[in-house]
Each structure stands twice: as C-alpha cells, then as structure tokens.
C-alpha cells in the first residue's frame with residue numbers, strides 16, 4: 001500500500017491522544033508545536049505531560065473512556081501499550097470518519113506520523129510507511145546534518161516578498177530562473193551568518209536587478225582545523241559540499257579536500273596575496289560559490305583575518321567559518 005503524503009493544519013483544532021507514556025509525549029510535543037488543542041486520556045501521565053497539564057498546555061479527560069470524547073475531534077492518536085484497546089479506539093474513530101494514528105500498528109493507522117526535519121516553515125517529512133520507523137529516523141539524522149537552520153528564515157523571506165516577486169517576474173519560466181539564481185546566491189550566506197538586514201538588502205537587490213547583470217557569487221573562508229577531516233565543522237562541511245570552486249591552501253591535507261563536492265573546480269591558492277584576492281573576486285563575480293580552505297583557524301587570526309574585509313570592500317559577500325584545532329596536528333598530505 002502506498003500512503004498519500006499530506007500536511008495537516010491542526011492549529012486550534014482538537015486532537016484526542018489516548019495514552020500518556022513516552023511515545024505519547026513525542027506525539028503530543030509535535031501536535032502542540034503545530035498548535036493543536038490536545039486532550040489526553042491516560043491511566044497514568046508521564047511527568048513531562050503532567051508538567052504541560054499544569055501549565056495549561058493540554059487538558060485531561062478522566063474516568064472510563066467515553067466514545068463521546070471523539071465528538072468534534074479531528075484526529076485520534078491511540079498511544080497506549082494495550083494493543084487491543086488501541087485497535088478498538090481506531091475502529092471507533094474510523095466509524096465516525098475520523099483519522100486515527102495507532103502507535104503500535106501501522107496497518108490500523110489511517111494516518112502515520114513521519115520523522116521530521118523541522119526548519120519551519122520548511123519541513124522535510126520522511127516515511128517508511130511503517131516498514132522501518134528506525135530507518136526513517138536515521139535518514140532524518142542525516143538530513144539534520146545537511147540542512148542549515150537558517151533555511152526557515154530563507155523560506156520566510158521568499159514568503160514576505162511573494163507578491164513583489166510575482167509582479168516583477170509574471171512569467172513562470174522567468175520566475176523559476178530567478179528563484180534558482182537567488183537560492184544559489186549570497187542571500188543564504190548572509191542568513192546563515194545572522195546578517196538579516198544585509199540578507200534583506202541583497203534579496204531586494206536581486207529582485208530589482210536585471211537578470212543578466214546579476215552575477216553575485218560568494219566566498220567562504222573555511223578554517224579546516226587540525227587536518228583531521230573529522231574535525232571539520234558542520235558549517236565547513238556544508239560549504240565544501242556546495243562550493244563550485246575550491247581554492248586550497250597548498251599545505252592542506254588531501255583527506256580534507258576529499259570531503260568536498262566531487263565536481264567542484266579545484267585550484268591551488270596562489271602564494272601572492274594580490275593574485276589570491278583577484279582569483280577569489282573573479283570567481284565570485286562569475287556567480288560562483290567559492291570556498292578558500294586553509295588549515296587551522298586561519299581566517300580568525302592575523303594575517304588572514306584581514307581577508308574578509310578586503311573582499312567585502314570589493315563587494316563580495318563573504319563568510320568566515322571557524323576551524324577546530326583540538327585534535328592532534330596532522331602532517332600535510334596525510
């Protein structure tokens with residue numbers, strides 16, 4: 001059976017959760033985050049749920065289960081450890097045309113809860129259809145590493161300018177090309193560095209500029225740390241996987257360079273400072289995402305710490321990614 005993926009707006013809508021254990025806590029946490037009005041019925045409540053009850057974040061229904069509790073509810077979550085009881089609850093919900101999630105039985109569930117990477121308003125939902133929930137969880141963990149938390153801000157920025165974007169590019173193909181360019185451009189670099197006003201300005205510039213003369217790329221100055229590829233920070237790894245052009249310090253261990261995107265152009269950094277700056281500016285001006293990588297925490301220390309200001313004076317959006325140097329130093333090329 002193939003499940004139909006859909007996203008539900010439960011904001012302000014009542015949801016009944018039966019069961020108050022560990023699994024109920026996880027489902028209720030997600031329901032509350034989505035703004036649902038959660039009613040709980042359970043013999044015993046987990047201390048976390050007890051706390052939320054005391055804070056008025058949920059209501060509790062006491063006594064023997066009463067089918068009338070299903071009235072006006074949008075979704076039932078059967079989360080007890082009593083399989084037969086869960087099955088009866090689902091049956092009653094389905095008889096009323098309600099959606100039911102049964103935490104110990106995928107087959108009985110008309111709704112399943114996926115693993116979620118939450119970068120609201122952007123969300124990635126992963127489902128194995130009940131085949132292997134732990135596999136869904138593993139894939140989520142991988143995506144958590146890949147997706148920067150500023151993606152939510154990025155999506156919000158697009159939403160805020162939605163009307164202006166449509167007005168500026170009324171034809172869809174035109175709009176699509178523009179979206180592709182902005183998504184790969186410097187706005188996301190500014191957002192992930194917390195520079196919200198600069199991001200807003202760059203976004204507006206991209207909206208106003210003519211398609212063909214907006215070739216803004218960016219430069220990331222990446223500290224590679226102690227030379228152990230395992231010491232690269234998440235930020236460094238993400239940048240290395242996105243970069244179109246890698247400018248590598250000659251002393252950088254090959255194992256670190258191997259972590260980068262395979263099809264990126266790899267260049268050796270010129271020794272001459274001016275030549276280096278010109279190289280970075282030229283590629284960034286050609287709509288490239290450039291990463292200049294050097295061992296240690298080079299770009300937060302003199303003399304390389306000056307490089308960012310030099311590039312920004314040349315109108316290149318630039319970010320510095322710190323290197324972690326706790327591990328044992330590795331020989332170049334190791």
Ligand SMILES: C[C@@]1(CC(=O)O)C2=NC(=C\c3[nH]c(c(CCC(=O)O)c3CC(=O)O)Cc3[nH]c(c(CC(=O)O)c3CCC(=O)O)/C=C3\N/C(=C\2)[C@@H](CCC(=O)O)[C@]3(C)CC(=O)O)/[C@H]1CCC(=O)O
Nearest residue numbers: 103104105106112113114115127128129130131133136137
């Ligand atoms: C994705 C996630 C979402 C969430 O819950 O938020 C989720 N299960 C998660 C974790 C998890 N689930 C289980 C363990 C092992 C615990 C252990 O063994 O101790 C862990 C790990 C843990 O708890 O850490 C065991 C398990 N789960 C189900 C059964 C019954 C069965 O298979 O029939 C059993 C066997 C019980 C047993 O054998 O006793 C059933 C369901 N679990 C689902 C969702 C739905 C299918 C989703 C899909 O397949 O895509 C479905 C059908 C119903 C539903 O709940 O909607 C969340 C990961 C969140 C994350 O970290 O990202």
Ligand SMILES: NC(=O)c1ccc[n+]([C@@H]2O[C@H](COP(=O)([O-])OP(=O)(O)OC[C@H]3O[C@@H](n4cnc5c(N)ncnc54)[C@H](O)[C@@H]3O)[C@@H](O)[C@H]2O)c1
Nearest residue numbers: 019020021022023024042043044079080081082085103104
């Ligand atoms: N879907 C998932 O993600 C997932 C993950 C792990 C386990 N499970 C399964 O989910 C079930 C619940 O797991 P848990 O760890 O939360 O269990 P738990 O033992 O911590 O909690 C069970 C809850 O159900 C309540 N309960 C039991 N019978 C009841 C009844 N007749 N009326 C009212 N309340 C009743 C208990 O008071 C308790 O609050 C188990 O069967 C487990 O195998 C599901």
